[in-house]
Amino acid sequence: xxxxxTVPRLGWSMEEGIFGNWLKANGDTVSAxxxxxxxxxxxxxxxxEALDSGVLHILATSPQPGDVVTVGQxxxxxxxxGESVPVVSSPERTPVxxxxxxxxKELGVDLAQVQPRPGKQRIIAxxxxxxxxxxxxxxxxxTRMEESFRAPHFYLHADAxxxxxxxxxxxxxxxxxxxxxxKAIALALTRHPRVNAYWANDGVVxxxxxxxxxxxxxxxxxLTPVIPNPAEKSLAQITADRLEVLERCRQRTTRPxxxxxxxxxxxxLGPFGVDRFQAILNPPQSIIxxxxxxxxxxxxxxxxxxxRLTLPISLSVDHRVVDGVAAAAFLQTLIAILEAPGATxxxxx
Amino acid sequence: MNLYRTMQLIRTAEEQLARxxxxxxxHGACHTYVGQEAIAAGVCAHLNNDDVxxxxxxxxxxxxxxxxxxxxxxxxxxxxxxGCSRGRGGxxxxxxxxxxxxxxxxxxxxxxxxxAGAGYSFALRKTNQVAVAFFGDxxxxxxxxxxxxxxxxxxxxxxxxxxxxxxxxxxxxxxxAAGNPxxxxxxxxxxxxxxxLDGNDALAVHRAAGEAIARARQGLGPTLLECKTYRTRxxxxxxxxxxxxxxxxxxxWRERCxxxxxxxxxxxxxxxxxxALDAIDAELRAEIAAVSEAAEKAPxxxxxxxTTHVYxxxxxxxxxxxxxxxxxxxxAATLEALDHEMARNPHIFVLGxxxxxxxxxxxxxxxxxxxxxAQRLRDTPITERGFVGLAGGAAMTGTRPVVDFMFIDFINxxxxxxxxxxxxxxxxxxxxxxxxxxxxxxxxxxxAAATHHSGxxxxxxxHIPGLRxxxxxxxxxxxxxLIHALRCDDPVLFLEPRELLSLKGPxxxxxxxxxxxxxxxxxAGNQITVVGLGHLAQRALAAxxxxxxxxxxxxxxDPRTVSPLDTESIRRSLAKxxxxxxxxxxxxxxxxxxxxxxQMADIGFDLLDAPIRRLNGAFAPTPYSPTLEPEVIPSxxxxxxxxxxxxxx
Numbered sequence: 002x003x004x005x006x007t008v009p010r011l012g013w014s015m016e017e018g019i020f021g022n023w024l025k026a027n028g029d030t031v032s033a034x035x036x037x038x039x040x041x042x043x044x045x046x047x048x049x050e051a052l053d054s055g056v057l058h059i060l061a062t063s064p065q066p067g068d069v070v071t072v073g074q075x076x077x078x079x080x081x082x083g084e085s086v087p088v089v090s091s092p093e094r095t096p097v098x099x100x101x102x103x104x105x106k107e108l109g110v111d112l113a114q115v116q117p118r119p120g121k122q123r124i125i126a127x128x129x130x131x132x133x134x135x136x137x138x139x140x141x142x143x144t145r146m147e148e149s150f151r152a153p154h155f156y157l158h159a160d161a162x163x164x165x166x167x168x169x170x171x172x173x174x175x176x177x178x179x180x181x182x183x184k185a186i187a188l189a190l191t192r193h194p195r196v197n198a199y200w201a202n203d204g205v206v207x208x209x210x211x212x213x214x215x216x217x218x219x220x221x222x223x224l225t226p227v228i229p230n231p232a233e234k235s236l237a238q239i240t241a242d243r244l245e246v247l248e249r250c251r252q253r254t255t256r257p258x259x260x261x262x263x264x265x266x267x268x269x270l271g272p273f274g275v276d277r278f279q280a281i282l283n284p285p286q287s288i289i290x291x292x293x294x295x296x297x298x299x300x301x302x303x304x305x306x307x308x309r310l311t312l313p314i315s316l317s318v319d320h321r322v323v324d325g326v327a328a329a330a331f332l333q334t335l336i337a338i339l340e341a342p343g344a345t346x347x348x349x350x
Numbered sequence: 351m352n353l354y355r356t357m358q359l360i361r362t363a364e365e366q367l368a369r370x371x372x373x374x375x376x377h378g379a380c381h382t383y384v385g386q387e388a389i390a391a392g393v394c395a396h397l398n399n400d401d402v403x404x405x406x407x408x409x410x411x412x413x414x415x416x417x418x419x420x421x422x423x424x425x426x427x428x429x430x431x432x433g434c435s436r437g438r439g440g441x442x443x444x445x446x447x448x449x450x451x452x453x454x455x456x457x458x459x460x461x462x463x464x465x466a467g468a469g470y471s472f473a474l475r476k477t478n479q480v481a482v483a484f485f486g487d488x489x490x491x492x493x494x495x496x497x498x499x500x501x502x503x504x505x506x507x508x509x510x511x512x513x514x515x516x517x518x519x520x521x522x523x524x525x526x527a528a529g530n531p532x533x534x535x536x537x538x539x540x541x542x543x544x545x546x547l548d549g550n551d552a553l554a555v556h557r558a559a560g561e562a563i564a565r566a567r568q569g570l571g572p573t574l575l576e577c578k579t580y581r582t583r584x585x586x587x588x589x590x591x592x593x594x595x596x597x598x599x600x601x602x603w604r605e606r607c608x609x610x611x612x613x614x615x616x617x618x619x620x621x622x623x624x625x626a627l628d629a630i631d632a633e634l635r636a637e638i639a640a641v642s643e644a645a646e647k648a649p650x651x652x653x654x655x656x657t658t659h660v661y662x663x664x665x666x667x668x669x670x671x672x673x674x675x676x677x678x679x680x681x682a683a684t685l686e687a688l689d690h691e692m693a694r695n696p697h698i699f700v701l702g703x704x705x706x707x708x709x710x711x712x713x714x715x716x717x718x719x720x721x722x723x724a725q726r727l728r729d730t731p732i733t734e735r736g737f738v739g740l741a742g743g744a745a746m747t748g749t750r751p752v753v754d755f756m757f758i759d760f761i762n763x764x765x766x767x768x769x770x771x772x773x774x775x776x777x778x779x780x781x782x783x784x785x786x787x788x789x790x791x792x793x794x795x796x797x798a799a800a801t802h803h804s805g806x807x808x809x810x811x812x813h814i815p816g817l818r819x820x821x822x823x824x825x826x827x828x829x830x831x832l833i834h835a836l837r838c839d840d841p842v843l844f845l846e847p848r849e850l851l852s853l854k855g856p857x858x859x860x861x862x863x864x865x866x867x868x869x870x871x872x873x874a875g876n877q878i879t880v881v882g883l884g885h886l887a888q889r890a891l892a893a894x895x896x897x898x899x900x901x902x903x904x905x906x907x908d909p910r911t912v913s914p915l916d917t918e919s920i921r922r923s924l925a926k927x928x929x930x931x932x933x934x935x936x937x938x939x940x941x942x943x944x945x946x947x948x949q950m951a952d953i954g955f956d957l958l959d960a961p962i963r964r965l966n967g968a969f970a971p972t973p974y975s976p977t978l979e980p981e982v983i984p985s986x987x988x989x990x991x992x993x994x995x996x997x998x999x
């Protein structure tokens with residue numbers, strides 16, 4: 002049986018050392034007591050002697066002089082006559098749960114960088130999300146923002162040209178602008194995974210779903226029922242889902258799922274003649290979209306001022322989760338989708 | 351003359367069908383009736399359009415004699431859209447409820463039970479209709495014969511049982527297969543009249559059937575006719591015929607052709623001339639030739655419709671009432687539902703052992719006998735196949751039977767009637783028959799009931815298309831789902847966990863419906879999803895509540911209906927938790943837990959943070975002793991351990 006040569010502990014407290022060099026060559030016959038290699042700890046440099054006899058086989062992955070080595074690290078073997086080099090098994094691939102794989106893909110995390118929780122075999126979604134947490138400066142920004150605001154918002158404003166949107170909607174009545182906005186927000190979320198996240202337990206938690214809530218006045222109550230997954234649904238289905246959930250709100254037969262897991266909220270005060278406004282975040286979501294009224298406004302086209310239908314959009318953003326540039330990119334995508342409804346390559350039904 | 355025309359129509363059509371079979375136009379089996387025509391013609395001559403017949407795999411003659419246009423028969427055998435079963439049946443499964451042809455069957459025996467069921471419907475609805483069962487000698491050594499004739503006898507049902515004794519059950523001689531080969535004499539066992547006839551004598555059959563049908567219409571009960579006859583073509587077209595019988599025997603019977611015999615009699619008596627009969631023959635030849643040619647050109651059904659009509663179209667249902675504050679038991683909730691629906695719908699009747707005056711072993715019908723009477727709360731002999739088959743026939747003919755099995759274990763004696771008949775009837779009839787039928791019984795292990803009174807069979811029956819399988823775990827769900835089941839047009843298996851019958855919970859006093867296919871979240875949580883079935887839904891809930899003390903957040907889901915199964919709600923919960931445990935006291939292999947796991951591994955793969963686990967009852971019959979019984983069903987402690995282990999994965 003081949004005898005392993007490993008890095009010994011020099012003194013009580015050594016965990017790592019610096020490899021010096023081999024004092025015997027690969028294939029040399031070594032006798033017990035002969036010096037084999039030199040090793041340096043923080044306190045001492047010494048020649049390590051062979052404990053057994055045999056033919057020296059140095060691992061291909063043997064450290065080079067000056068490399069840091071850890072106590073117990075395998076360096077080579079002493080073989081008896083006719084004995085062959087044992088196959089050093091590479092550590093097994095760490096199992097990854099399907100959910101962790103999906104979350105890693107969504108967040109662009111390299112799974113090779115992820116470790117399972119201590120004592121566990123499998124990488125799960127929470128392990129990936131831990132890695133995906135922001136850099137320390139992100140935490141600092143968040144902490145500072147939180148000191149001044151309970152929910153540290155910032156706001157972005159832009160106008161969408163709504164001529165194409167109005168035409169699209171008029172051909173599909175009773176389709177409402179709300180349905181188009183829900184669809185557009187969900188589509189934009191699918192393309193901006195970093196926006197599709199929220200702040201919890203001092204970290205950013207990514208979402209894998211793209212549900213969108215709709216702020217609605219039902220009787221005396223302001224409610225924000227959820228339309229599940231509008232990105233993958235036809236507009237007709239979104240209309241049906243919206244009407245059904247609002248009916249459940251009126252009938253007071255809503256289910257917990259009707260208020261769970263939305264990535265963002267749409268607040269549309271356009272029908273009430275509100276020109277534009279800023280909305281307050283709907284925790285724990287990190288963005289809310291405020292839509293103003295669609296009407297003709299003066300717009301500069303070339304050198305002329307012309308009257309065109311526009312849709313003012315304001316985005317309120319949780320700064321702990323999303324930075325200005327990322328939010329602006331999201332808003333830009335949203336505006337682009339709204340200006341070319343049905344032309345995004347997604348199914349609009 | 352009419353008899354002659356009907357017989358000749360059958361003969362001409364079948365001879366053409368035999369030719370078409372040889373040409374490959376008939377895609378499947380083709381069982382002809384050649385030589386037996388006098389029986390269908392003689393019996394059906396007495397039937398009105400709304401009288402019903404139930405027939406066999408050799409049913410072309412019954413269909414044509416009952417008035418099926420030959421074109422629909424040809425198109426059906428050719429697999430065309432215009433066929434009487436719209437291409438879903440073929441030779442052995444002919445349906446035309448519009449003319450009282452309630453189906454021919456590829457299984458021997460059910461026609462007897464279904465005709466008895468139709469008779470029950472007519473008696474309950476007080477119509478003057480009669481039901482006829484045609485069956486061969488092969489059926490009379492079968493339990494359905496014994497059970498069906500006995501039930502028709504004790505309830506004096508308006509039914510005519512017609513045994514066409516053609517002397518071979520497929521290829522097995524009746525003389526060999528029967529201890530008592532005199533079929534007609536067996537009616538005496540059940541206390542009614544049996545008549546033995548020459549089945550090749552059309553006038554004799556016509557006379558005897560006329561008397562029997564008149565008796566049935568007068569409320570004097572059933573009659574058994576044994577018509578001795580012979581089929582002169584093989585069991586099925588294309589089969590060899592001379593291994594089990596001789597050429598000489600077949601040739602001798604051909605000489606006794608019922609059509610030639612009637613022809614001779616009519617001419618002899620001066621009731622018809624040879625020329626007039628020849629004219630009928632020629633006219634029928636021309637008609638059948640034209641029908642056959644047209645059927646060859648008829649369109650096939652759209653491939654995309656292959657799975658339509660498995661179920662009736664679900665009704666739209668209002669949102670159910672809130673549970674409110676009144677608390678009653680599970681048993682009281684189902685009794686309230688049944689009482690409410692029986693008051694509302696006079697066509698509901700209950701069949702079962704001890705469900706009459708006694709009110710049911712589990713109190714399922716307490717007080718209803720006094721309110722609705724014996725005809726609607728019908729105690730039965732212990733004859734599960736019989737009364738389940740009968741209930742199927744009743745459901746097809748305008749009533750809504752409820753079969754109360756007491757212990758669900760007894761259902762398995764009726765397995766074939768449920769799987770082959772009841773579940774398939776809507777599909778085979780292309781949605782023209784409805785099967786509003788409720789099968790209910792208690793399920794589950796407990797109180798040392800031991801293995802013949804402890805079964806859980808929801809998984810087996812949820813494997814079958816055409817059935818709804820419901821298993822509520824709360825009084826509220828039990829009432830809402832039972833009312834929905836009693837208003838639904840599909841056959842529903844309603845399973846009541848025996849250990850929950852005394853469980854109390856809030857139930858509204860009024861009626862409300864809970865739709866099938868909607869799971870209920872019994873407890874919300876976010877670390878693990880536990881799907882519990884029936885009794886174990888409640889046990890999983892208790893486990894989850896107890897684990898809250900340890901800081902574990904468990905979501906408990908009760909699917910409430912196993913078929914249809916609400917996979918979307920389970921998936922949505924999995925999206926939240928990433929972990930799934932299914933807890934069911936039924937056996938694990940091929941169970942509903944395996945189905946849920948497979949579906950979630952498919953549609954929820956990317957949601958899983960850990961393997962899907964199942965906790966099932968032991969794969970063993972249920973033992974009796976108090977030291978053995980608890981071992982075969984997951985305890986609360988075992989559920990808690992399984993939850994902890996899976997959360998720790």
